[in-house]
Structures are given as structure tokens and as C-alpha cells.
Amino acid sequence: MEHAAPETIDLSCKEAARLMSRRHDRALTAGEAESLKQHLYVCLNCTRFDRQLEFLRRLAQKYAAGGSVDDHPI
Numbered sequence: 001m002e003h004a005a006p007e008t009i010d011l012s013c014k015e016a017a018r019l020m021s022r023r024h025d026r027a028l029t030a031g032e033a034e035s036l037k038q039h040l041y042v043c044l045n046c047t048r049f050d051r052q053l054e055f056l057r058r059l060a061q062k063y064a065a066g067g068s069v070d071d072h073p074i
Contacts, residue, residue, distance in 0.1 A: 011039040016046045020053055 009031070011019070016039045019032055028036065040047050 020050050
């Protein structure tokens with residue numbers, strides 16, 4: 001039995017940003033992950049925003065673990 005490919009949707013940048021934030025709180029569905037991947041492939045602004053979110057997430061984790069945010073140049 002073949003599995004159907006996850007259904008993808010065209011995302012706006014606003015919807016993509018929402019998914020970028022959500023994936024740090026929960027796993028995205030296969031369709032959400034594929035739609036976001038496709039959007040990031042073609043949208044430079046969202047790709048940059050995704051990198052910024054990842055940087056901030058790591059910085060927050062470091063701070064929560066007792067590290068100093070001053071140790072890392074911004």
C-alpha cells in the first residue's frame with residue numbers, strides 16, 4: 001500500500017513565520033514541514049528570519065543554562 005504524499009499549501013510570509021515559531025514548540029505535520037521547506041527555498045526574507053529565530057533560540061537556551069549573553073557578539 002502506497003502512502004499519499006503530504007498535502008502542501010502555498011504559504012504567505014506571515015503563515016511561514018507562524019510555522020517557524022511553532023516548530024520550536026511542537027513538531028510540525030508532514031504537510032506543514034514540506035510547505036515551510038518549499039517557502040524557505042524561494043523566500044530569502046523568510047530564510048533570514050528563520051536564521052534569526054534560531055540564533056535567538058540558542059542565545060535564550062545559553063542564558064537559561066546560566067551562560068552570559070555578553071560572551072557572544074551580536
